[in-house]
Amino acid sequence: MVNEKNKTRITQYAFLFITLAICTAIAIFLLVKYKKSVKITKATSVTYIYEVDHAGDNSTISYDTSTLSTTSDTSAHWIQDASLSKGRSSFGAVLLPNEHIMIAGGRCNSSTILRGFELYSASTGWNFTSNMKEFRYQYTLTTFANNTKVLAAGTEYPTTQQTAEVYDIKNKTWTLTSTNMSTGRYLHTATLLQNGYILIIGGKNSSGTILSDVDIFMPSSNSFSKVNSLNMGRYLFTSTLLNNGSTVLVTGGGNTDNQMTSTAELYVSGSWIPTNTQMTQPRAYHSAVLLPNGNVLIAGGGDGGTVSYSTAEIYNPTTRTFKSTASMKYRRGS
Template identity: 40%
Template sequence: MYDPASGTWTATASLNTGRDLHTATLLPNGKVLVAGGSNGAALASAQLYDPASGTWTATGSLNTARYLYTATLLPNGKVLVAGGDDSNFNASASAELFDPASGTWAATGSLNTARYRHTATLLPNGKVLVAGGGDANGSSIASTELFDPASGTWAATGSLNTGRDSHTATLLPNGKVLVAGGVTNSGTAASAELYDPASRTWAATGSLNTARYTHTASLLPNGKVLVAGGYNGDGGALASAELYDIGLGFVSPDWQPQIATVTRISGSRLTLTGSRFQGVSQASGGNYQDSSTNYPLVQLRNIDNSQVAFVLVDPTAGWSDTSFTSTPVTNFPSGPALVTVFTNGIPSDSKFLTLESLLQLTGSVSRKTHGGAGTFDINLPLSGEPGVECRSGGGNYTEVFTFNNNVVSG
């Protein structure tokens, strides 16, 4: 394990089964799911790593052994596995969902096109964009499709301008997806393109300085993307790295909001301090069509699965040019996250924050048991005018509280 504080590595427990070409997914409960991969043949087994004990335990096996697939943590906490090569070394179209609560896998809708060495990106709307990859004939393909967790189905969307596999896909702060490099049917690619979820189309953007595949791409807090390593057209390992600048076209840092601190208060609310949260102007014409944009939009982005949420201002604490206090953050995964302030459409540099699993009371009732007559509940309001709980006669009473997350021992 790597410790950023000391910059050192320490050994931890070994996997129960050696494997490569697998995936590792951080779950909301803090454990890490490793599934599939290859040890000379495709594997179906899966294991969970517990950071608290530093040990691995077996969990439910995949329905289809596979490697070179994708794994995506969904907003509902389940993990979507799609495509890959199967035990017969054939490209697979099958997909399945892992449920951490039960430790089991269930089949979901199959891809329209079997593929491997593709990418899968969780979009802000909750859908998953699968792009490119290699097909059953070993050709690099341009087709892309969207998975809808609500229906469990896939739908075709706009095709890449250049078919590719072994590329990277990165969700940018503006909601678009950057695809870069990879292998095409003509060789190693330097080209890059952007997917716009609003129009469902791809557009070319600036090319890499060095053509590469099987590289990495990391979104940095300042909104740039770091591309590093990989292989060149001759199969040689690359040491070079380069930065992609989205080029938002504003005067930085003079117009850019700045975050100084981000802290969690009162359980699940966030408070930010900094400057230019109101921007440098209303960014509007000021007439009857006035549409001010200097209200700060505060974005949370989960680092592990790129889930995005915008938090609202607390109506009591309010906001100013130097501070912002949010309403409670709910239905957002725990773990490392980036916080960004947008004012006049201009993003701040992001601040790192670790969100612990947050419990929020969402409902409360008083439950009375009437023997054979059954039970009835008296709702106890959480907001507004206080309610009065009336009790008379004998019987057993139970207070029932409902939280937005699982209650676990700590």
């Protein structure tokens, strides 16, 4: 028979055990919720896509190119880090070789356009540095010359500009290019080729005309040269360098009729040729990423209005065709 003294002792032990279990659970919760780093292991067949679900849970979706499937990884979480000195949108961003992140230009409210840029490092956070020569937003920022320089091209402010400038990472200086682009543009793309040249494609000009014009930037002369135009004008599209280092895939976007298009074309040996099939649906504001196997994953986007897509597709460079693949968990577009 258990006497009153033993009952009291058992009750005390039970209380301590329950308290310890609750404290342990809270500690684990806080560790997961507020952990300071996330490590993603690289894999040859997996592309990781960060997303925040509707319940506010920060999770990662991985896309496996061998099985064409998506899986959720709730062990990886977004964390809040240091804030920029100025909030901004439509800015340029590149990763520098010293693992710093460079953000430049953009718009900080409805009327203020920026030309300053900030550098981020894990040890010091964000630090404001020198200004660009021009105020720029809805432009492109591209690293080149073995990641020792950065090209800023185009802008919509104060009018659409033909100018471009180069940032020397070592000397921390901005210099205007020797010549301008053939036309002012914004909402264009810039793609670094294996030979070190940068292809500047499409976009819009100051009158709202959708451009098919293409320029190529040559670092040796710090100048631009006009090359063959796209088969159709485009903006809000993607351009992706394929594995051979010289072919560029351009997909979707808005065309000269201001309609979203499912067409795609290839920059091959200085000329533009259509792909053998179109994308599975028209897309703008979408994303495209080169996969380790040489295919291109194209995901999300929308109709250019209020409808966003969760669908995705794969471009095969061997057959020059598109094929539907697993959809994302949620719609992602403009």
